Amino acid sequence: xxxxxxxxxxPTGVGKTDVSIDIASHFKCEIISADSRxxxxxxxxxxxxxxxxxxxxxxxxxxxxxSVHDYYSSSLFERDVLELLPKLFSNNNVAFMAGGSGMYIxxxxxxxxxxxxxxxxVREKYIALYLEEGIEGLRATLKLLDPEHYAKVDLKNxxxxxxxxxxxxxxxxxxxxxxxxxxxxxxFEIIKIGLKRSRxxxxxxxxxxVDDMVKMGIEDEAKKLYSFRNLNALNSVGYKEFxxxxxxxxxxxxxxxxxxxxxxRYAKRQLTWWSKDKEIKWFxxxxxxxxxxxxxxxxxxxxxx
Numbered sequence: 621x622x623x624x625x626x627x628x629x630x631p632t633g634v635g636k637t638d639v640s641i642d643i644a645s646h647f648k649c650e651i652i653s654a655d656s657r658x659x660x661x662x663x664x665x666x667x668x669x670x671x672x673x674x675x676x677x678x679x680x681x682x683x684x685x686x687s688v689h690d691y692y693s694s695s696l697f698e699r700d701v702l703e704l705l706p707k708l709f710s711n712n713n714v715a716f717m718a719g720g721s722g723m724y725i726x727x728x729x730x731x732x733x734x735x736x737x738x739x740x741x742v743r744e745k746y747i748a749l750y751l752e753e754g755i756e757g758l759r760a761t762l763k764l765l766d767p768e769h770y771a772k773v774d775l776k777n778x779x780x781x782x783x784x785x786x787x788x789x790x791x792x793x794x795x796x797x798x799x800x801x802x803x804x805x806x807x808f809e810i811i812k813i814g815l816k817r818s819r820x821x822x823x824x825x826x827x828x829x830v831d832d833m834v835k836m837g838i839e840d841e842a843k844k845l846y847s848f849r850n851l852n853a854l855n856s857v858g859y860k861e862f863x864x865x866x867x868x869x870x871x872x873x874x875x876x877x878x879x880x881x882x883x884x885r886y887a888k889r890q891l892t893w894w895s896k897d898k899e900i901k902w903f904x905x906x907x908x909x910x911x912x913x914x915x916x917x918x919x920x921x922x923x924x925x
Contacts, residue, residue: 630815631887654719666858698727731804
């Protein structure tokens with residue numbers, strides 16, 4: 621029997637969690653989470669982790685399974701999901717993945733280049749360079765080690781520059797030499813479902829969700845993580861703004877305003893990431909019945925556990 625992976629994706633705040641519970645319940649699936657912000661156990665409020673009731677209703681994978689101190693990447697996620705899927709398919713020929721991290725979703729659906737893991741001390745070296753010389757120091761080093769990637773990379777994104785530098789140093793090869801963009805065939809068919817709302821509706825939901833996070837105590841959560849603020853996992857919307865407030869750079873009120881603004885910008889970047897993917901069938905979050913019907917006609921009857 622052919623196996624199918626249903627992938628539910630969409631921007632932050634669109635309503636993926638509730639829809640994913642409904643779809644997974646219908647197809648009797650467990651949920652593979654593809655939200656890289658929800659991987660970390662210390663980051664609960666600021667990443668909108670599903671509620672305890674939702675986690676109890678449907679078994680979830682890759683939720684709060686790492687520490688912010690742990691190294692993880694899209695290539696490791698690809699490896700781990702591909703190891704998990706045969707176990708899920710042994711009971712049900714339909715598996716289900718939901719999330720908003722485009723790079724991680726693409727890794728599972730299409731594969732990524734074989735970029736090796738790196739020595740964390742190398743990453744720390746370049747983080748130290750960034751803290752000492754700023755992004756200009758990183759740019760100058762990348763231009764020397766990998767001029768080809770320097771010409772293509774977003775030179776305003778220090779995380780991507782550090783990623784390229786740590787690969788260059790760890791492997792002795794330019795980072796660009798690993799980027800072959802070869803799509804890999806999967807032994808299962810993929811059905812991609814996207815959720816969308818009007819811009820005004822989405823932005824209103826994002827603003828409201830940030831207000832809810834403040835009420836739930838995201839400020840206290842950020843305080844507990846303040847001493848680890850230089851870790852890559854914590855360079856995240858909802859935390860970095862409060863870190864600036866703790867440093868006296870901005871007020872608490874300004875931090876909340878920036879979290880809303882940066883969350884809206886993040887949602888826009890997510891939609892841009894998927895805009896060219898013709899495999900995605902887009903629905904409104906209220907169209908759960910239509911989504912289930914669309915998936916059902918593309919899947920053979922699934923085997924009951």
